Amino acid sequence: MANVTSTAAEPERLQLLRVLGPAHIWALGVGIVLVGEYMGWNFSVGKGGMIAGLIACWVAGLLYTCVAMIDSEVTSTVAAAGGQYAQAKHIVGPLMAFNVGLFLVMAYTMLEAANAITVGFLLDTVAGMQGHSGLNQQPFIILAIMFLAWLNYRGVLATLTFNLVITAVAFVAIITLFIAVQFGASNVPLDFSAITSDPLPYGWVGIVASLHFGLWYYLGIEGTCQAAEEVRSPARSLPYGTMAGIMTLLIAATMTWYVCSGLIPWEYLGQAGTPLFDAARVTGSTSLMVLLFVGTTFATLASANGCINDASRAWFSMGRDRYLPSWFGAVHPVYRTPYRAIVFLVPIALIFALGAPLDQVVTFSILSGLLGYTFMTFNMVMFRNKWPLDTIKRGYVHPFHPLPTIVLLILCSTAYFAVFLGYGTQLSAMMCFYIVASLWFHFRRYQFVRRGDQFTMPWPKPQGY
Amino acid sequence: MDTWNYLEYAAWALSALFGVLMLIDLVRIDTTYDNELLISSREGEIEATAERHEI
Numbered sequence: 001m002a003n004v005t006s007t008a009a010e011p012e013r014l015q016l017l018r019v020l021g022p023a024h025i026w027a028l029g030v031g032i033v034l035v036g037e038y039m040g041w042n043f044s045v046g047k048g049g050m051i052a053g054l055i056a057c058w059v060a061g062l063l064y065t066c067v068a069m070i071d072s073e074v075t076s077t078v079a080a081a082g083g084q085y086a087q088a089k090h091i092v093g094p095l096m097a098f099n100v101g102l103f104l105v106m107a108y109t110m111l112e113a114a115n116a117i118t119v120g121f122l123l124d125t126v127a128g129m130q131g132h133s134g135l136n137q138q139p140f141i142i143l144a145i146m147f148l149a150w151l152n153y154r155g156v157l158a159t160l161t162f163n164l165v166i167t168a169v170a171f172v173a174i175i176t177l178f179i180a181v182q183f184g185a186s187n188v189p190l191d192f193s194a195i196t197s198d199p200l201p202y203g204w205v206g207i208v209a210s211l212h213f214g215l216w217y218y219l220g221i222e223g224t225c226q227a228a229e230e231v232r233s234p235a236r237s238l239p240y241g242t243m244a245g246i247m248t249l250l251i252a253a254t255m256t257w258y259v260c261s262g263l264i265p266w267e268y269l270g271q272a273g274t275p276l277f278d279a280a281r282v283t284g285s286t287s288l289m290v291l292l293f294v295g296t297t298f299a300t301l302a303s304a305n306g307c308i309n310d311a312s313r314a315w316f317s318m319g320r321d322r323y324l325p326s327w328f329g330a331v332h333p334v335y336r337t338p339y340r341a342i343v344f345l346v347p348i349a350l351i352f353a354l355g356a357p358l359d360q361v362v363t364f365s366i367l368s369g370l371l372g373y374t375f376m377t378f379n380m381v382m383f384r385n386k387w388p389l390d391t392i393k394r395g396y397v398h399p400f401h402p403l404p405t406i407v408l409l410i411l412c413s414t415a416y417f418a419v420f421l422g423y424g425t426q427l428s429a430m431m432c433f434y435i436v437a438s439l440w441f442h443f444r445r446y447q448f449v450r451r452g453d454q455f456t457m458p459w460p461k462p463q464g465y
Numbered sequence: 466m467d468t469w470n471y472l473e474y475a476a477w478a479l480s481a482l483f484g485v486l487m488l489i490d491l492v493r494i495d496t497t498y499d500n501e502l503l504i505s506s507r508e509g510e511i512e513a514t515a516e517r518h519e520i
Contacts, residue, residue: 013505080508132469139476146483153487229508320506330503332494339494343487456508 016081017336019157020231025224025241027164028309030248031302032108032220034170035115037249037256038276038296040362044213046270048206050194050261055207056214057257059411061250064218066408067373068246069398070380072239075225076395078457079234081338082317083225083310084372084379089321090457091383094449096375098441099434101318103372104226108311109345110365111220112145113352115304117361119144121273122297141353148305149346152312155335156230163305166298171252173295177280178255180288181263187284190262198266205421212366212418217253219369220303221245222376226310235395243396308342308349315341322449323441363423367430370415377409386462 045053071084080086085104089097120137127135152159181190200206224242231237256276260269263279272278280292316338319328332339352361384401398404420427494503 012502013507014502015506086508127469130469132467135469136473139473139480142480143476143483146480150483150487153490317508320504320508326504327500329506330500331506333498333503334494339487339491343491346484346487 014331014333014336016229016331016338017156018230018232020160020227020237022237022240022244023164024157024160025227025231025237026244026248027160027167027302028227028306029221029224029242029245030171031163031167031299032111032223032306032310033218033245033249033303034167034252035118035299035303036216036219037174037252038170038299039118039274040216041213041253041256042260042269042272042275044210044216045261045266047202047213048210049198049201050192050266051199052202052207052210053214053261053266054257056210057217057253059211060214060217061253063215063373063408063411063415064221064249065246066404066411067222067376068242069404070376070408071222071225072242072396073394073398074376074380074383075228075242076235076239077392079225079228079231079238080317080456081226081229081313083228083314084222084375085314085317086228087225087379087383088375089454090459091379091386092375094323094446094451094454095438095442098318098323098445099438100372100375101314101323102434102437103368103375104314105311105345107365107368107372108220108223108307108314109349110352110361110368112304112307112311112349113356114358114361114365115300115307116141116144116349116353117358118300119297119304121358122293122300125274126293138354142350144301144304145308145346145349145353148301148308149342151305152308153332153335153337153339153342156227156309156337159305159309160227163302167302170295170299170302171248173291173298174252174255174259174276177276177283177288177292178259180285181259181279181283185283185285185288186263188263188282190259192262194261194266208414208418209421210418211415212422215366215369215415216362217256218246218249219366220306220310221249222369222372223306223310226313229313239396308345311345312338312341315345321454323445360426363419363426364430367419367423367427370412370419371430371434373408374412377405377412380405386464387459388463391460391463 044056074087075083078087078090085097085101088100120141123140124135124137151162224245225238228234228238260275260279263282269275274296277292277296280288315328318324319326319341328341328344330340381402389397
């Protein structure tokens, strides 16, 4: 048995493998998110017009830049699988940690299901273009989930190297489309006249409403820190990978808005299923069309792949700390992956992918993500208060504290309102679910937690304690 | 029956294959290794932890 930790004083232990570098972290973060450039973001244009779509793109970009900065600082210090769950456990407390763990698992599993649904939709579109109507999407949805789960089961290095390649191809496809259109490869010229002729079709409320789908450009970048226990140098690689990831996404998001808004009338763009692919079709270039179809498919698979990786790490970490049955905290002795957590989450993803409509699945994912971002605001304040800069050395210190935290909290509040405008019932149902789960944890589950073992960071005593 | 119909059958078969591969391996590992070893993982530490916390 290779790489098993053992000393004379301690029995042998299985650990996750430390084999990843900054490029894998970039691939994990951008891979999860880039599908949002290929689809979903454009509903923000439908909610408020072209200008609202651009404002949503940049406001959400600001929100996620705050998320990336805050997350980079904390996770460069709390480098453990589970990411924000481990942060909450060390900085806030067990009940918050349990909730954050659930936010993570729900957000990523729902996103994985949404991606699998999209794979089925894409293949149905291609089959339709080839004259085959009524494609049964189910086997392709199931295959996407099963193949990626199997890949995750077999090892993290192969999984995230695969993600690196397909994410890079998807990103290059967006840049290629942008450059090709700029240099006149399109049959249809860029047209931004709607900005002046129809600037805000639904007024200022449209801008607020569009923010809901603006989140789609960047949703999931915080997932980079789930790889903390598998990266060779977490204090360096996690901030590098995360910050490079958010910069990549800001560039890709702005290019995407520019190309799609210039080529496709906003009324159509606001309800398109695959806006970048549709923009490539509008150019009349077959090679661009093929490239963007490949980009769309790869972005979708990369996202689902990263989601399986992250959801399983969060579930595994909770099992390891006895927040869930300890059976889930197992590591594969050969592949060094959290194999039971990976297998357990497969049927849950399948249930949502096969049984729930796409917009509901996406909304539940966004809501769980938003709850996680809200947690980050007070988590950051508590972290700086309990362990000021001169008590713990950080791998990265984010600038202008507490300004990013305040901005993040304001933007999260605005995003809640935006979601409430369209999906108030789902927001309420989600809150009820987390309240019931919290009660279960507090009254039933916490008695099994090994309270002394769960705090693993060798930090000094917090200020004020 | 065209290519897409065959692809549907291939997708079903591959899905079953990946699922069975995972389940067989899971059962094999769980019956081969002691559960205490399998759940022996501890939360990770950053390299050079001692150095990092000496300001």
